[in-house]
Amino acid sequence: MAHAPQIKVPATYMRGGTSKGVFFRLQDLPAAAQVPGAARDALLMRVIGSPDPYGKQTDGMGAATSSTSKTVILAKSSRPDHDVDYLFGQVSIDKPFIDWSGNCGNLSAAVGPFSISNGLVDPARIPKNGIATVRIWQANIGKTIISHVQMTDGAVQETGDFELDGVTFPAAEVQLEFMDPAAEEEGGGGAMFPTGNLVDDLVVPGVGTLKATMINAGIPTIFLNAEAIGYKGTELQDDINGDPKALEMFEKIRAHGALRMGLISQLEEAAKRQHTPKVAFVAKPADYVASSGKKISASDINVLVRALSMGKLHHAMMGTAAVAIGTAAAIPGTLVNLAAGGGNLDAVRFGHPSGTLRVGAQASQIDGEWQVTKAIMSRSARVLMEGWVRVPG
Structure with a gap:
């Protein structure tokens, strides 16, 4: 034939x-x-x-x-x-x-x-x-x-x-x-903080009520405190990707966050929207060993961040999520900003599973609304x- x-x-x-x-x-x-x-x-x-x-x-x-x-x-x-x-x-x-x-x-x-x-x-x-x-x-x-x-x-x-x-x-x-x-996201109205808050109580059945910063910048991202979900912020891929219960928990958080951000109208829609939003968790700086064996000192970084992409912990950091990190860090009161020490931060170096990355953002408050003119980072x-x-x- x-x-x-x-x-x-x-x-x-x-x-x-x-x-x-x-x-x-x-x-x-x-x-x-x-x-x-x-x-x-x-x-x-x-x-x-x-x-x-x-x-x-x-x-x-x-x-x-x-x-x-x-x-x-x-x-x-x-x-x-x-x-x-x-x-x-x-x-x-x-x-x-x-x-x-x-x-x-x-x-x-x-x-x-x-x-x-x-x-x-x-x-x-x-x-x-x-x-x-x-x-x-x-x-x-x-x-x-x-x-x-x-x-x-x-x-x-x-x-x-x-x-x-x-x-x-x-x-x-x-x-x-x-x-x-x-991000100009459907249902989000283009607002950087679609709920109107820098920090929300996100209710996730079976998980609990979690403090969350939900931001549209670079890519819609849900930031959590690492300790609130039982982590330190120094985890590598194998610590999470080999744990089906952990991955199920993160997907529940992602789906309920997407609903709260107005990105979906029903929870079931999250399964067809794997790329957005992202879920990330943050912690104050700590020493850890990156996946390459490189030693990262707490003094080298401002904040620890781990993020999931397509249902798995990312081996480094998505570029769009790095924009979200830099933007959130620049706005006093977000979970990212607080984990990085608080105050006015125009750039942060964050620790991820593969090492560190520096990202900068220019933020200002106009008529009570936070605006970021640009975020800057280098890649190859x-x-x-x-x-x-x-x-x-």
């Missing part, structure tokens, strides 16, 4: 920050996949190797973690003062859907380099040597990201000595500015492979 042959689609496999994913130019996708819908989702899921009941994504480009089950679609921007439109899809590993509800801050670091190398940025705006500024429209959440990309002899500089905890090898630094990062990015991906027709 004859079967349709595989199709070839131009693609680039890239690392951005502590994530990696498959990048496409919109114009290179098959016509049916150039618009949102079932055809696009089916193509991208097949590229990644989902849904996979074995949870391995062996027959695709994914690597069976939330950090590697990712796709990106880029196009020249039609918006004024922007170079490129960036759409991110978080592919479920074992279920047949793609979550388009949020951004990936780590892969944001690869958007500028890819866009320059693939002709999506006006050559007149790219210096032969120095720093190219790429103005990115983040289409998932309707926000602007400014990427500063190093150029050498007319090409993107990928190699360098910038080290990022969670990434084994050094590379060139890419500085990102997340402009006005309070690198092309791993480029050519075509093949997908059964």
